[in-house]
Amino acid sequence: IIRLENISKTYIIEKVLIPALKNVSLSIHKNEYVALMGPSGSGKSTLMNILGCLDTPTSGKYFLNDKDVSHLSDNELAIVRNKEIGFVFQTFNLMPRMSAVENVALPLVYNGTNRKSRTSKAHEMLSAVGLADRMDHKPNEMSGGQKQRVAIARAIVNSPSIVLADEPTGNLDSKTSIEIMNIFDKIHKQGNTVILVTHEEDISHFAHRIIRLRDGEIYSDEVNPNP
Amino acid sequence: IIRLENISKTYIIEKVLIPALKNVSLSIHKNEYVALMGPSGSGKSTLMNILGCLDTPTSGKYFLNDKDVSHLSDNELAIVRNKEIGFVFQTFNLMPRMSAVENVALPLVYNGTNRKSRTSKAHEMLSAVGLADRMDHKPNEMSGGQKQRVAIARAIVNSPSIVLADEPTGNLDSKTSIEIMNIFDKIHKQGNTVILVTHEEDISHFAHRIIRLRDGEIYSDEVNPNP
Ligand SMILES: Nc1ncnc2c1ncn2[C@@H]1O[C@H](COP(=O)(O)OP(=O)(O)OP(=O)(O)O)[C@@H](O)[C@H]1O
Ligand SMILES: Nc1ncnc2c1ncn2[C@@H]1O[C@H](COP(=O)(O)OP(=O)(O)OP(=O)(O)O)[C@@H](O)[C@H]1O
Ligand SMILES: [Mg+2]
Ligand SMILES: [Mg+2]
Numbered sequence: 001i002i003r004l005e006n007i008s009k010t011y012i013i014e015k016v017l018i019p020a021l022k023n024v025s026l027s028i029h030k031n032e033y034v035a036l037m038g039p040s041g042s043g044k045s046t047l048m049n050i051l052g053c054l055d056t057p058t059s060g061k062y063f064l065n066d067k068d069v070s071h072l073s074d075n076e077l078a079i080v081r082n083k084e085i086g087f088v089f090q091t092f093n094l095m096p097r098m099s100a101v102e103n104v105a106l107p108l109v110y111n112g113t114n115r116k117s118r119t120s121k122a123h124e125m126l127s128a129v130g131l132a133d134r135m136d137h138k139p140n141e142m143s144g145g146q147k148q149r150v151a152i153a154r155a156i157v158n159s160p161s162i163v164l165a166d167e168p169t170g171n172l173d174s175k176t177s178i179e180i181m182n183i184f185d186k187i188h189k190q191g192n193t194v195i196l197v198t199h200e201e202d203i204s205h206f207a208h209r210i211i212r213l214r215d216g217e218i219y220s221d222e223v224n225p226n227p
Numbered sequence: 228i229i230r231l232e233n234i235s236k237t238y239i240i241e242k243v244l245i246p247a248l249k250n251v252s253l254s255i256h257k258n259e260y261v262a263l264m265g266p267s268g269s270g271k272s273t274l275m276n277i278l279g280c281l282d283t284p285t286s287g288k289y290f291l292n293d294k295d296v297s298h299l300s301d302n303e304l305a306i307v308r309n310k311e312i313g314f315v316f317q318t319f320n321l322m323p324r325m326s327a328v329e330n331v332a333l334p335l336v337y338n339g340t341n342r343k344s345r346t347s348k349a350h351e352m353l354s355a356v357g358l359a360d361r362m363d364h365k366p367n368e369m370s371g372g373q374k375q376r377v378a379i380a381r382a383i384v385n386s387p388s389i390v391l392a393d394e395p396t397g398n399l400d401s402k403t404s405i406e407i408m409n410i411f412d413k414i415h416k417q418g419n420t421v422i423l424v425t426h427e428e429d430i431s432h433f434a435h436r437i438i439r440l441r442d443g444e445i446y447s448d449e450v451n452p453n454p
């Protein structure tokens with residue numbers, strides 16, 4: 001369902017070219033569970049932003065469910081995202097003036113769900129990530145790991161068929177990390193596609209396939225024999 | 228050099244009391260190397276903010292170098308921080324409109340260092356964390372792990388005698404994490420005090436003492452026999 005063909009992404013800072021991704025080609029099928037790893041600065045978040053339709057490549061093609069999305073307008077990308085994709089950002093990107101439950105309900109506001117259903121769905125997601133007692137807190141009234149969990153809850157509230165999570169356990173202790181990985185496992189078993197960026201080998205072992213980036217290119221792509 | 232006596236910190240959200248720290252007493256001597264661990268929401272960042280003079284306790288006393296700092300004014304706390312303490316924030320807290328080198332030089336602006344010295348010192352620190360080629364980038368032009376390393380460089384540019392680092396390797400791959408831990412090791416060997424929050428057992432093993440929090444209280448406090 002995901003096919004990248006010769007994807008490149010180059011940033012330009014004061015006339016200096018920064019090739020964040022160089023000719024990346026990749027296929028991911030429905031219901032795969034992929035871990036994306038690699039050194040700091042190797043292009044993982046850049047690749048995730050392209051996969052998540054948050055950014056467009058400098059060159060190359062991206063086919064999502066056989067549809068070429070490489071050159072959609074911002075509005076068209078927003079519609080694809082809301083329908084298909086749940087994204088957990090490396091830096092959370094929560095709305096600072098909204099409470100946890102309002103933040104989690106936001107994707108449901110965009111797709112027209114009525115107030116009663118979206119509040120109950122948001123409550124359910126926050127309980128699933130262990131934040132039942134933090135529903136009305138704003139982001140600056142929560143710990144780092146609590147904010148990370150609100151970002152996770154928001155990404156999955158819409159039951160997306162593709163979940164993209166960029167370092168979802170970076171701020172979580174082992175016990176809470178395992179609870180989050182169990183949630184992703186459940187989502188995967190329900191037939192969905194899960195792609196996570198992690199720098200922790202323990203977390204990568206939950207995935208069925210491990211892709212490693214280095215300097216903007218795919219360095220290795222292997223099956224995990226014992227997920 | 229750090230003595231906490233019956234420190235409590237309670238937040239109030241819409242009339243609900245949230246006891247983030249309950250009666251924490253703790254002594255840390257000069258040149259100790261401490262890892263602070265515990266579940267998400269257990270009070271680690273709250274404790275670090277008090278240790279770092281970024282926040283004052285609701286009750287209890289904090290003696291820093293034998294001076295009671297529990298009730299200093301914001302200005303007085305700022306002076307103590309700038310002189311003695313280097314703080315790496317869990318969410319980086321970089322100035323969005325400044326480049327990496329400007330961000331790292333900021334503590335030196337506050338203590339009156341001349342422009343030439345602070346630019347060369349900031350360059351030195353950024354090279355030490357592997358960011359020589361990202362000096363002029365702004366935070367939104369960098370990867371998560373690069374931002375984390377700018378935050379680390381800024382915390383140590385002033386050669387503080389106490390380094391407080393809240394999840395400094397949360398966004399870093401293993402190789403880069405080891406480079407950062409080597410920097411903290413070097414700072415420790417120079418006679419300074421290092422206190423880091425981490426959720427990764429591997430990282431905690433660099434420290435000489437491991438303190439675990441649970442629900443705002445100290446759960447265990449042990450020496451690490453093999454740092
Ligand atoms: N400004 C605030 N207002 C209200 N509650 C807060 C505030 N900051 C923190 N809290 C609450 O205090 C508790 C301790 O928070 P703290 O940030 O110290 O946890 P932590 O151990 O650093 O967690 P993590 O590992 O997730 O970063 C949490 O339950 C959090 O919700
Ligand atoms: N908006 C931008 N403008 C300029 N350069 C950028 C921008 N975003 C990222 N970069 C650069 O592109 C490269 C890849 O960044 P990316 O965020 O994809 O790395 P990453 O693998 O996610 O790293 P990390 O593990 O540190 O999060 C980095 O060298 C970074 O400095
Ligand atoms: Mg990243
Ligand atoms: Mg914290």
